[in-house]
Amino acid sequence: MASQSFLRALVLCLVAIIGSTQAQLQANFYANTCPKAEEIVNKYVREHIPNAPSLAAAIIRMQFHDCFVRGCDASVLLNSTTNNKAEKDAIPNLTLRGFSFIDGVKSAVEAECPGVVSCADIISLTARDAVVATGGPHWTVTTGRRDGTVSKATEVNIPSPFDNITTLQGQFGAVGLDLKDLVLLSGAHTIGVAHCSPSVSIRLFNFTGKGDEDPSLDKKYAENLKKFKCKTINATxxxxxxxxxxxxFDLGYYGQVAKRRGLFNSDAALLTNPVTKSVxxxxxxxxxxxxxxxxxxSMEKMILFNVKTGTQGQIRKQCAFVNN
Structure with a gap:
């Protein structure tokens, strides 16, 4: 009887170990099920990103917005339905770009291996490959993520250009990232662009609600923005x-921030904390x-947060829709 109990316990233990191993992300996860998957993603990126290099920054931003809500599960790609307003339609995500590019990558992979490669992995691989294609750094992307089936605009509470360092630290900490990660991931702004939206104009024209300018902004930089870029609030x-x-993809962004020429309050915030300023x-x-x-x-750390693996979630056939 004792031997049977021991055998049963041993079997359960082995099953648990095997299940845990299968549930982990790994290098070349699709080696057997879709061996050309990563090659296809990379080929698509190398062929198309040179025609729209600004998408490299846009897709990193998309990944950032995805991982901060429910983890890196491609929930940001889901469309709203009659009964649900999805993440992509929340105010912070209305300026996200690159959805059609991700759909193009997904279609290329689906043509080779239908229903095998997740949209979550495609975002991670595409973001990395797009940055590399524009002359930026390479980072390791382990694969095996599965796609989420829930996407709610009400859950979108991500770091904002308006945020101060206390808020940023709390939001980054909630997804397992620290102040050093905050500084490093902000460095993606080195290839980014913005517009004269309220997140910029408020610092120029109405910082405390009294028609004033943000005193932390370099005066000459502020004057230049007012004269040439932000005469009026506009999105163009x-x-x-x-x-x-x-x-x-260089150190220029950090040089701008050090000179008090960070565009957003969240950029300027990096100078207000001894840790972030030191980094x-x-x-x-x-x-x-x-x-x-x-x-x-920091990218490798972020894209591991709260991923779905094993039997969690699903492999969506189309990134904008949950499978029927």
């Missing part, structure tokens, strides 16, 4: 977050190669 005028080198200064004193290596570590 492009503002570079790293003027002069926005197409290069920023260390990056500026180091090499671009060091920045790339550290940025890669």
């Amino acid at each position: 005028t492009i503002i570079e977050m790293d003027p002069g080198s926005r197409k290069t 920023l200064n260390q990056l500026l004193q180091g090499s671009v190669e060091n920045f790339w290596a550290e940025f890669a570590k």
